[in-house]
Amino acid sequence: MTAVTPRGAKPKKVFSPRNIMLYGALVVFSLYYLLPLYVMIVTSLKDMAEIRVGNIFSAPVEITFQPWVKAWSEACTGINCDGLSRGFWNSIRILIPSLILSVSVAALTGYVLACWRFKGSEIFFGILLLGAFIPYQVLLYPLVIILREMGLFGSLWGLVLVHTVFAMPINVLLFRNYFVALPEELFKAARVDGAGFWGIFFRIVIPMSLPIFVVSGIIQVTGIWNDFLFGVVYTRPENYPMTVQLNNIVNSVQGVKEYNVNMAATLLTGLVPLAVYFFSGRLFVRGIAAGAVKG
Amino acid sequence: MNHSIEIKDLKLAFGAVTVLEDLNLQVGQGEFLVLLGSSGCGKSTLLNCIAGLLDVTDGEIHIQGHNVTWEEPSKRGIGMVFQSYALYPQMTVEGNLAFGLKNARVPKDEIAKRITRAAEVLQIEPLLKRKPGALSGGQRQRVAIGRALVRDVDVFLFDEPLSNLDAKLRADLRVEIKRLHHTLKNTMIYVTHDQVEAMTLADRIAIMKGGQIMQLAPPAEIYNRPVNKYVAGFIGSPAMNLIEGDMDAGSLQFETGRGMAFSVQGYEFGSSPTSGRVWLGLRPEHVHSGTLAQTQPVQLDAYVDMVEPMGSDTQVWAKIGEQELRFRMDGQAKVDIGDTVPIGFDPARLSMFDKKSEMRL
Numbered sequence: 198m199t200a201v202t203p204r205g206a207k208p209k210k211v212f213s214p215r216n217i218m219l220y221g222a223l224v225v226f227s228l229y230y231l232l233p234l235y236v237m238i239v240t241s242l243k244d245m246a247e248i249r250v251g252n253i254f255s256a257p258v259e260i261t262f263q264p265w266v267k268a269w270s271e272a273c274t275g276i277n278c279d280g281l282s283r284g285f286w287n288s289i290r291i292l293i294p295s296l297i298l299s300v301s302v303a304a305l306t307g308y309v310l311a312c313w314r315f316k317g318s319e320i321f322f323g324i325l326l327l328g329a330f331i332p333y334q335v336l337l338y339p340l341v342i343i344l345r346e347m348g349l350f351g352s353l354w355g356l357v358l359v360h361t362v363f364a365m366p367i368n369v370l371l372f373r374n375y376f377v378a379l380p381e382e383l384f385k386a387a388r389v390d391g392a393g394f395w396g397i398f399f400r401i402v403i404p405m406s407l408p409i410f411v412v413s414g415i416i417q418v419t420g421i422w423n424d425f426l427f428g429v430v431y432t433r434p435e436n437y438p439m440t441v442q443l444n445n446i447v448n449s450v451q452g453v454k455e456y457n458v459n460m461a462a463t464l465l466t467g468l469v470p471l472a473v474y475f476f477s478g479r480l481f482v483r484g485i486a487a488g489a490v491k492g
Numbered sequence: 493m494n495h496s497i498e499i500k501d502l503k504l505a506f507g508a509v510t511v512l513e514d515l516n517l518q519v520g521q522g523e524f525l526v527l528l529g530s531s532g533c534g535k536s537t538l539l540n541c542i543a544g545l546l547d548v549t550d551g552e553i554h555i556q557g558h559n560v561t562w563e564e565p566s567k568r569g570i571g572m573v574f575q576s577y578a579l580y581p582q583m584t585v586e587g588n589l590a591f592g593l594k595n596a597r598v599p600k601d602e603i604a605k606r607i608t609r610a611a612e613v614l615q616i617e618p619l620l621k622r623k624p625g626a627l628s629g630g631q632r633q634r635v636a637i638g639r640a641l642v643r644d645v646d647v648f649l650f651d652e653p654l655s656n657l658d659a660k661l662r663a664d665l666r667v668e669i670k671r672l673h674h675t676l677k678n679t680m681i682y683v684t685h686d687q688v689e690a691m692t693l694a695d696r697i698a699i700m701k702g703g704q705i706m707q708l709a710p711p712a713e714i715y716n717r718p719v720n721k722y723v724a725g726f727i728g729s730p731a732m733n734l735i736e737g738d739m740d741a742g743s744l745q746f747e748t749g750r751g752m753a754f755s756v757q758g759y760e761f762g763s764s765p766t767s768g769r770v771w772l773g774l775r776p777e778h779v780h781s782g783t784l785a786q787t788q789p790v791q792l793d794a795y796v797d798m799v800e801p802m803g804s805d806t807q808v809w810a811k812i813g814e815q816e817l818r819f820r821m822d823g824q825a826k827v828d829i830g831d832t833v834p835i836g837f838d839p840a841r842l843s844m845f846d847k848k849s850e851m852r853l
Contacts, residue, residue, distance in 0.1 A: 380576055380578065382574040382575070382576045382577075382578035383578045383580065385540075385543075385545050385565075385572070385574065385578065386572065386574060386578035386579075386580075386639070387580075387591075388544075388545060388564070388565045388566065389543060389545075389565045389566060389570065389571070389572045389592070390566060390591050390592030390595055390639070391564075391565075391566030391567075391592055391595035391596050392566075392591070392595055396595060400580075400591070401580060404582040405581060405582060
């Protein structure tokens with residue numbers, strides 16, 4: 198009876214110099230990004246007395262959730278003292294219509310530019326892309342006038358409109374490039390099968406395009422949620438999004454700087470984009486890659 | 493209503509580029525017409541015009557007696573099969589077959605009936621619940637044909653349907669398409685660049701080049717009496733020998749000036765023969781060797797330059813004087829480089845084209 202000897206290439210060593218370098222670098226970079234987050238979390242769980250001791254890296258001796266409660270429902274932002282909760286719901290009310298409107302309009306525009314070319318559609322697309330390179334600040338005041346003339350200035354819908362318009366260049370680019378890569382014969386087959394403009398869009402194109410919708414959705418959720426400039430310019434204080442309120446809490450010049458409350462408020466504000474990445478990161482990467490290879 | 497499809501003075505231009513010009517074509521009821529040509533000849537473009545997927549610049553298209561020049565593809569009474577199959581990936585096979593019928597608001601039980609029938613004809617019943625991604629190439633193309641079949645239309649359009657399949661499957665499906673045509677007796681227009689598909693399937697072949705139809709004729713006629721030098725060189729594998737030389741109308745003597753000369757007595761001229769420079773076409777398979785050569789009206793000696801044994805037959809590259817000639821010998825024939833082989837052929841099987849116009853004489 199012969200012994201069973203292993204065959205094939207020798208297994209690679211775990212602690213090869215290459216691996217040590219690679220994982221060492223990864224660990225260093227992870228720490229670089231995670232350390233501030235750690236500081237924020239521990240600080241938000243300490244009370245002010247403990248913070249004043251000055252050991253910002255030490256874990257809280259006595260964990261308290263009071264700063265979180267205060268940030269959410271008691272901190273004063275301007276004239277109101279009901280915390281970030283008001284801003285959170287405002288942000289939700291801004292986010293949902295802006296997200297739906299911007300993604301649908303961008304998808305539809307991309308679909309037309311990819312599949313129903315008209316005379317001058319390439320030029321149109323070029324001009325649209327140019328929009329991505331114009332600094333927002335340049336357009337702030339003209340937009341104020343436009344919104345005023347439309348009677349939308351200061352309202353939620355005015356802000357939704359602004360978000361939708363500014364979403365166009367990058368999102369139309371994403372959708373158009375994704376749709377261009379879909380096989381042309383599919384559209385021909387659908388036309389022979391009697392599907393029209395909307396039929397092809399809803400029954401053929403959309404079901405094949407989940408990844409790019411996820412990508413566009415994530416870009417929009419983060420962009421709209423993190424927006425500060427448009428929120429502060431185009432709405433009234435009762436409609437201020439969470440970011441503006443966060444700024445009002447953190448940058449208030451009166452009274453004691455409550456670092457723990459500030460940290461908690463900042464973490465609360467960042468939760469939504471974080472959650473979106475967390476739950477759809479895999480689809481996000483796939484969508485970006487699909488667009489990259491075929492665009 | 494004699495014609496299934498009638499195309500009158502069709503013109504298609506993209507800006508300044510004219511792709512099709514003054515194209516006229518009539519396809520009979522139940523005819524299998526193959527559009528054959530190398531890539532860029534306009535054959536797929538013509539098919540897309542017939543399908544209504546491209547708007548024509550000028551001219552008219554009639555299908556079953558109706559002027560459909562400006563009709564939507566779905567309203568023309570056509571079904572189409574594409575090279576890439578173009579199945580809707582997110583739908584099951586059944587969904588793919590039903591899609592067009594649902595759009596046309598066909599009642600549910602009628603849809604079910606038609607799908608069952610088509611699945612039976614194409615033997616795809618076990619696949620109905622699967623998605624296209626789970627099918628092989630041959631199965632996908634069958635489903636694509638099924639999608640045209642359920643539409644219950646008079647005209648089928650095929651756009652290079654077998655090009656994406658491997659050689660063996662292609663041969664199988666080719667026979668199946670022919671059988672399908674025999675059963676259904678629909679009018680079929682079939683675009684391909686494969687001359688074997690064209691020869692085996694077609695009732696008539698339209699050979700296209702540069703947006704024009706060079707010759708429209710049954711396969712046998714295209715093979716035996718190519719109308720010009722292009723068609724002669726395009727059809728046949730290995731390609732026809734095309735030999736340049738002088739024709740003397742009085743003596744019917746052909747002379748290359750490179751050591752090859754013979755009488756073409758027996759060649760059927762289209763009009764009365766004239767003297768001048770010509771291209772003479774001789775198919776490799778029409779050259780006989782061995783004992784058979786001695787029975788042929790024209791007999792020559794060929795010096796063997798190169799031999800390609802294929803098993804079933806042997807391709808011989810030879811020289812007659814300085815003139816190169818390619819011909820076919822039996823696979824069992826013993827022949828070597830440097831041999832001199834007696835060959836013979838019948839001038840009735842030749843093709844002759846004017847040097848300048850390249851048209852058949």
